Amino acid sequence: MPKKELTIVEIAKMAGVSTSTVSRVLNKQDHVNPAKRQKVQEILDRSGFQPSATARAMVSKRTNTFGVVVSDINNPYFTTLVSQIEAAAKDAGYSLLLFNTQTAGGLQQSTITTVEIEAFHRLEEKKVDGVLILGGEIDRADPDADYLDALHQLAQHLPVVIVAQPLKDSGFNFVARYQKLAATTITQHLLACGYHDIAFIGGEPGITITNERLAGYREIMETYRTFREDRVFLSDYYAQSGFDSMTELINQNDLPKAVVAINDQVALGAIRALNDHGLNCPKDIAIASCDAFPNSTFFTPRITTIDHHNTRLAQIAVAKLLNAISPKRYPLGDLSIEPPSLLIRESSGLKGTKS
Amino acid sequence: MPKKELTIVEIAKMAGVSTSTVSRVLNKQDHVNPAKRQKVQEILDRSGFQPSATARAMVSKRTNTFGVVVSDINNPYFTTLVSQIEAAAKDAGYSLLLFNTQTAGGLQQSTITTVEIEAFHRLEEKKVDGVLILGGEIDRADPDADYLDALHQLAQHLPVVIVAQPLKDSGFNFVARYQKLAATTITQHLLACGYHDIAFIGGEPGITITNERLAGYREIMETYRTFREDRVFLSDYYAQSGFDSMTELINQNDLPKAVVAINDQVALGAIRALNDHGLNCPKDIAIASCDAFPNSTFFTPRITTIDHHNTRLAQIAVAKLLNAISPKRYPLGDLSIEPPSLLIRESSGLKGTKS
DNA sequence: TTGTAGGCGTTATCAC
DNA sequence: GTGATAACGCCTACAA
Numbered sequence: 001m002p003k004k005e006l007t008i009v010e011i012a013k014m015a016g017v018s019t020s021t022v023s024r025v026l027n028k029q030d031h032v033n034p035a036k037r038q039k040v041q042e043i044l045d046r047s048g049f050q051p052s053a054t055a056r057a058m059v060s061k062r063t064n065t066f067g068v069v070v071s072d073i074n075n076p077y078f079t080t081l082v083s084q085i086e087a088a089a090k091d092a093g094y095s096l097l098l099f100n101t102q103t104a105g106g107l108q109q110s111t112i113t114t115v116e117i118e119a120f121h122r123l124e125e126k127k128v129d130g131v132l133i134l135g136g137e138i139d140r141a142d143p144d145a146d147y148l149d150a151l152h153q154l155a156q157h158l159p160v161v162i163v164a165q166p167l168k169d170s171g172f173n174f175v176a177r178y179q180k181l182a183a184t185t186i187t188q189h190l191l192a193c194g195y196h197d198i199a200f201i202g203g204e205p206g207i208t209i210t211n212e213r214l215a216g217y218r219e220i221m222e223t224y225r226t227f228r229e230d231r232v233f234l235s236d237y238y239a240q241s242g243f244d245s246m247t248e249l250i251n252q253n254d255l256p257k258a259v260v261a262i263n264d265q266v267a268l269g270a271i272r273a274l275n276d277h278g279l280n281c282p283k284d285i286a287i288a289s290c291d292a293f294p295n296s297t298f299f300t301p302r303i304t305t306i307d308h309h310n311t312r313l314a315q316i317a318v319a320k321l322l323n324a325i326s327p328k329r330y331p332l333g334d335l336s337i338e339p340p341s342l343l344i345r346e347s348s349g350l351k352g353t354k355s
Numbered sequence: 356m357p358k359k360e361l362t363i364v365e366i367a368k369m370a371g372v373s374t375s376t377v378s379r380v381l382n383k384q385d386h387v388n389p390a391k392r393q394k395v396q397e398i399l400d401r402s403g404f405q406p407s408a409t410a411r412a413m414v415s416k417r418t419n420t421f422g423v424v425v426s427d428i429n430n431p432y433f434t435t436l437v438s439q440i441e442a443a444a445k446d447a448g449y450s451l452l453l454f455n456t457q458t459a460g461g462l463q464q465s466t467i468t469t470v471e472i473e474a475f476h477r478l479e480e481k482k483v484d485g486v487l488i489l490g491g492e493i494d495r496a497d498p499d500a501d502y503l504d505a506l507h508q509l510a511q512h513l514p515v516v517i518v519a520q521p522l523k524d525s526g527f528n529f530v531a532r533y534q535k536l537a538a539t540t541i542t543q544h545l546l547a548c549g550y551h552d553i554a555f556i557g558g559e560p561g562i563t564i565t566n567e568r569l570a571g572y573r574e575i576m577e578t579y580r581t582f583r584e585d586r587v588f589l590s591d592y593y594a595q596s597g598f599d600s601m602t603e604l605i606n607q608n609d610l611p612k613a614v615v616a617i618n619d620q621v622a623l624g625a626i627r628a629l630n631d632h633g634l635n636c637p638k639d640i641a642i643a644s645c646d647a648f649p650n651s652t653f654f655t656p657r658i659t660t661i662d663h664h665n666t667r668l669a670q671i672a673v674a675k676l677l678n679a680i681s682p683k684r685y686p687l688g689d690l691s692i693e694p695p696s697l698l699i700r701e702s703s704g705l706k707g708t709k710s
Numbered sequence: 711t712t713g714t715a716g717g718c719g720t721t722a723t724c725a726c
Numbered sequence: 727g728t729g730a731t732a733a734c735g736c737c738t739a740c741a742a
Contacts (some may be wrong), residue, residue, distance in 0.1 A: 005512070007719055018729040023721060031727055038591045047370065048508050050479040055719035057409045058734045065452070065481075072432075073438050074649070081426050086455045095477055097420070098453040122450055124405040126420075153403055157360070239653045265650065272653040295427070295620065298594045300629040300655055362735055373713045378737060386711055410735035413718045 006049050015040045018346060026051055057127065066321065067097045067123040069116065071136035072104035075237065076293045077310065078134055079264075084314030085132060091324055092330075097128055103136050103239040104237070107145070113137055117150040123158075130159040130321040137163050138172075143192060157182025159324035163317050165208040173324070175317045179209055182290045182306040183216025187260055189304065189342055190288055191224055191351050195258035199231040201245040202262030203272060212263065213290050217260050237262060239250050250277050255285055258348070263291035267303050267347065282349025292343060301346035309338050361404050370395045371539050381406055412482065421676065422452045424476040425472065427459035427490035430592065431648045432618075432665065433489055436518060439669030440487060447677055447685075449608040452483055458491050464499070468492055472505040478513075483515040493527075494562050513678035516672050520563040528679070534564055537645045537661040537695040538571025542615055544659070544697055545643055546579055546609045548705050550613035554586040556600040556625060557617030565585070565589060567616065568645050572615050592617060597624025605632050610640055613703070618646035622658050622702065637704025647698060656701035664693050 008026070012019045017036055024032045025040040030159050043049075057063045062306060070078050086096050099119040103112040116136050122133055131154065137147045148170070154160060155172060166174040190198050200217045203210030214232065221227040233248065235241035242261060250273065261267035267289040271281045280285050281301055289296075289305040296303040316337060322330035344350055363381070367374045372391055379387045380395040398404075400683050412418045421444050425433050454474040458467040471491050478486055485507065492502045503525070509515055510527060521529040545553050555572045559566030569587065588603065590596035597616055604610060605628065616622035622644040626636045636642050636656055644651070644660040651658040671692060677685035683686040699705055 002633050008721095009719075019720080020722090020729055021727090027721085033727060036727090052477055052482055052719050053480040054412045054482050055411055055734090056721075058413055058719075059721045061734080063409065073441075074434055076429075079429055079434050081455075083455055083457070086428075086453065087457070095481065096439065096453045098423075098437075098451045100438055102438070102442070121405055125408040126406055126450065127409050239650050243653065268650060272655060272657075275655045295594050295623060298598065298623050300627060300630045302627075304742090328627075332741095359737095363737095364735080374736080375713060375738080376711090379712090382737085388711060389711090407735055410718090411737075413720095414737050415733075416718080 006047055008051065011040070011043055011047070011049055014043050030223070046248070049178040061070070061127075062129055063127050064093055065095045065097050065126070065128045067099065067119075067126065067128040067131040068134065069099045069101060069119045069123070069136065070134040071101050071116075071139070073098075073100045073102075075104060076265075077291065080294070080310050081134055081314050081317075082213075084311050085318055086300035088315050088318035092318070094129065097126060098124070099123070101136055113144045113147045117147060120150050120154045124154060128158065130325055132317055132321060133160065133162045135164055138162055138167060139209060141206055141208050141211055143167065159321055161317050161321045161324070162291065162312060165212060167208075173320060175313060175320065177308050177310075177313065177337070178340050179290075180216040181258065182308065183213040184220050185216075185340060185342050186288045186290055186304075186306055187217045187220040188224075189344070189350075190258045190260065190286060190348060191220065193258070193286060193348055195256075195286055196225050197231075197256040198225075198260060199233065199249060199256040200257045200260045200262075201235070201249075202237060202241055202266035203234050204236045205234045213262060231256060235266075237265060239265045239269035239272075242266030242271075243273045244269070246270035246273035247276075250274070250279070255279075258286040259288055261289040264289045264293035264296040264299075264303050264305055267305070268296070268299060271299070271301070271303075271347070282347055286347065286349040288289075288348045297345065299347075304345045304348035304350075305343050307341045307343055309341070312337050361402055363406065366395065366398055366402070366404060393426050403469065416482075417484055418482050418673065420450045420452050420481070420483045421673075422454065422474075422481065422483040422486040423489065424454045424456060424478070424486065425489040426456050426471075426473045426494070428453075428455045428457075430459060431620075432646065435649070435665050436489055436669050436672075438585050439666050440673055443670050443673035447673070449484065452478070452481060455466070456491055468499045468502045471500060474508045475505050479509060483513065483530075484682055485516070487672055487676060488515065488517045488519070490519055493517055493522060494564060496561055496563050496566055498522065514676055516676045516679070518668060518672050520567060522563075528675060530668060530675065532663050532665075532668065532692070533695050534567035534645075535574075537572040537663065538568040538615065539575050540571075540695060540697050541643045541645055541659075541661055542572045542575040543579075544699070544705075545613040545615065545641060546575065547704060548613070548703055550641055551580050552586075552611040552613075553580075553613045553615060554604060554611040555615045555617075556588045556590070556604075557592060557621035558589050559591045559598055560589045568617060587612060590621075591622060592626070594620045594624035594666055597621030597626075599624070601625035601628035602631075602686060605629070605634070610634075613641040613643070616642055616644040619644045619648035619651040619660055622660070623651070623654060626654070626656070626658075626702070636667045637702055639683050641702065641704040643703045652700065654702075659700045659703035659705075660698050662696045662698055664696070 012022045035216050101115045137143045161173045163175045218227045233245040292305040292307045323332045363377050367377045456470045492498045516528045517532045573582045588600040647660040647662045678687045
């Protein structure tokens with residue numbers, strides 16, 4: 001039931017002053033008679049007047065809004081990021097315009113890029129002050145050319161920060177995680193636990209994160225034992241895939257002693273598959289994951305995994321964006337992110353561990 | 356690296372026509388010479404020009420943007436809603452301005468309302484075309500007065516749809532779920548499985564959802580067995596609480612035969628607590644939940660739960676909002692939502708169930 | 711078919 | 727300290 005909207009002009013009339021005076025009061029500027037200020041303020045409060053951000057944006061060229069393009073907000077990793085970004089942005093006085101492209105779950109390649117490019121267009125016309133990109137086509141080792149063109153154009157018009165593994169020589173502003181280190185850490189942990197035959201499951205082929213984690217696993221296996229191509233089962237990042245991969249492994253009748261899962265969801269699915277076959281994790285086969293998700297500490301068994309300190313990631317991304325918008329107002333502070341931490345829990349079967 | 360922005364004026368100059376002609380081409384209007392149209396269109400394409408949504412909003416009074424206020428985007432229930440709402444909104448040509456108040460996790464009451472009221476103010480000044488409210492203070496059986504005032508003011512200025520259990524006589528536009536039915540269904544299921552002594556865990560006191568589900572549980576227990584106050588353990592909606600409540604139950608040395616959990620997360624935590632004490636679900640104690648979350652079909656045991664058909668919920672909410680904005684363009688279609696469906700899985704211990 | 715002019719709500723720049 | 731007035735970029739009469 002939209003009702004008639006107040007404007008600064010009506011307020012001015014009511015108060016018997018000019019619009020400039022109202023504007024001054026609104027923006028807490030000096031040079032206004034205390035008596036008038038109070039009167040205007042009172043009318044402002046009483047009427048619940050909210051100045052039009054649209055009109056303000058017209059003249060100030062700033063919308064106080066960030067655009068966020070996320071590839072799958074249902075993925076807990078991205079949900080956490082969005083949540084933290086929202087908080088950090090709010091602290092700095094910015095709102096979030098959200099675009100969920102949902103391009104992380106097996107869409108056609110052409111559709112993916114179309115949806116994301118479309119989002120870029122919307123962001124340009126909405127005149128946001130900055131853009132944060134969380135995954136999507138940029139996660140591919142070899143992103144679509146049209147996509148890169150669109151992204152370049154976007155970055156040419158406004159500040160863009162990308163939370164993803166850097167794309168070499170692309171010139172964009174990335175905030176990355178230690179993907180390879182996460183994988184080497186978790187693989188070494190399994191080796192240290194005494195397992196020699198270790199498989200790798202999950203992760204979509206062609207995605208940088210997958211490649212880097214797989215490279216970490218491979219490097220460690222090659223260094224200490226042997227890397228076997230047939231011990232790698234790529235798919236994607238969901239529980240169903242973990243379930244499917246593990247089922248496949250089981251049906252092969254040649255079970256490894258341990259498994260590195262790309263993340264906790266995949267690990268969950270894998271453990272489920274084991275249980276369905278009367279096998280126990282960690283007794284029959286140990287599992288550890290490269291990426292901690294919420295609640296995995298309540299799974300049975302609790303999952304040994306890697307904490308990437310993602311909340312810090314979001315803060316850094318916003319800090320970088322703010323700095324790009326206004327370097328003097330937001331000087332670049334410490335942008336370092338802690339290396340990933342190993343969380344030893346139950347699924348890797350290390351004796352004597354509890355919780 | 357913001358670059359100089361094009362405007363309709365520059366385009367007009369380049370094309371040697373007037374701004375109105377460019378505007379006509381931009382909006383695919385008639386009455387423009389085909390030759391000129393093509394020329395303008397070409398320049399438009401070549402330059403990648405995006406008309407300022409801000410300027411358009413100034414004159415059209417429409418922003419093509421919905422505001423979404425969500426109390427905890429990390430809660431999978433809300434994440435799903437936001438995701439579906441985004442998709443439906445996008446289909447209708449709307450973007451989403453997201454406000455995550457994060458008021459679902461033990462904040463101070465005063466802070467909660469402040470944050471949400473603040474969000475309402477931002478939405479008014481941003482001049483969104485409509486607002487969707489997902490939980491928060493409105494979920495309380497007795498919401499804060501200031502909050503209700505602010506909400507009324509908001510609803511007076513623009514269309515508002517609230518996804519939550521209706522607040523009696525509040526006059527707002529609600530989209531609700533069958534909360535009580537969900538609880539009676541799941542409780543009856545446990546009774547039907549042969550359990551007589553059934554406890555209820557999870558849910559924050561004073562929240563309508565909690566009250567309704569608890570009422571459903573209570574009604575069934577009173578009808579078929581006995582309702583015992585000391586079998587109810589309220590807390591909140593997270594896994595940790597399920598863990599804590601079940602631990603408390605176990606320490607009481609008077610275990611019930613089955614437990615109704617407020618949702619799958621709480622059930623997960625409860626099952627974890629059982630396992631930590633060498634108890635098995637469903638053998639030693641059965642558990643069923645009132646609200647399905649993603650992945651709970653991969654837990655061990657798979658959780659017997661209720662599917663509320665939440666994706667439909669989001670569609671209805673957006674449909675209602677669109678209708679409120681433009682009744683003729685978006686006539687109200689079928690707004691019915693399927694009653695909750697019982698998903699019988701493993702945790703309730705019904706013999707012969709698989710998957 | 712086309713162009714000119716006015717206005718959307720606010721801020722900024724001036725004089726006063 | 728205060729109030730006209732000109733933008734901001736676009737759309738929409740209205741005129742031509």
